[in-house]
Amino acid sequence: MPRWTAMKSKFGFTDRSFQLLEELHANNNREWFQPHKQEIGELLLDPFADLLEVTTAKLKDARRPMIGSKQTIFRLNRDVRFSKDKRPYKEHVSGLLTPSGSKKDDSALLYAHLAADGGFIASGFYKMETKVLNLFRDRIIEDAKLFRTITRKLLKAGYEFEPFEPLKSMPRGYSEYADHEHAAYLKLKSYVVTKPQTREVWIDGSIVKRLVALHKASGDLYQFGMEAMGTSMS
Known part of the structure; x- marks a missing residue:
């Protein structure tokens, strides 16, 4: 029987799960990590896999x-080969639904990020290739009214667009749209909405309801993006 069934959707996250993340932040080294590896698996990685499976269902x-x-x-x-930050481990647990x-799926995604403070959930299109990104930008220009409706609904529902290092100036080929109502969106490299989460929603299992609600709220954004790319999710 799956663990999540036996635990009635509480998955196995506890206060200790978050304490482990706090300790990892304070002791990000192999000497601390190795003795705690099994506990990390039991209280963080295994429950996270379960919640992804339940959300899938x-x-x-x-x-x-x-x-x-x-x-x-x-x-x-962490891959530290080309990074100035040599900490060997990430201090959060994260995963996707596509x-x-x-994980290699480059279309729409639903993302969960578990951190010591509770983390966040996200949805949308992340770091698209320039060719694909420009298709999205073109659709924003061509269907400005629809995109306005989509963004307003998401913002009203409490989801914020995360800029992820936006361009400082208009992208190449789009300088004439510097005064467009969606100029700020045209500078984005990703179209992702996020919402912070508390520790409690992971522990009581309601994180799944929140992911499902975000997926539903993102339906029009998914459709807009997939149509821009000339593909379909249905």
Whole structure:
């Protein structure tokens, strides 16, 4: 029987789960990590995989199903080869749900980020290739009214667009749209909305309801983006 069934959707996150993340922040080194590796697995990684699977089941009959599992959780080990920051481990747990169930899926995504302060959830299109990104930008210009409606609904529902290092000036080929009503959006490299979460929603299991609600709220954004790219999620 899956762990999440036995625990009635509480997954296994506890106060100790967040304490582990706090300790990892204070002791980001192999000497601390190795003795705590099993506990991290039991109180962070395993419950996270379970919540992705439960969310997947909840979205099974959605118009645009998304799939997540243990395979769509990001590794805790950091790649420090080309980074000035030599901390060996990430100090959060994160993972995806995508239409294909693969982390390599470059279409729409649903994202969960568990951190010591509670973290956040996110949804949308992240760091698209320039060619694809420009298709999205073109659609914003061509369908400005629809994009305005989509963004206003998301903002009203409490979801904020995360800029993720926006361009300081208009992107190449779009300088004539510097005064466009969506000029700030045209400077983005990602179209992702986020919402902070508390520790309690992970512990009581309501994080799944929040992910499902975000997925539903993002439906028009997904559709807008996929149509811009000439693909479909349905």
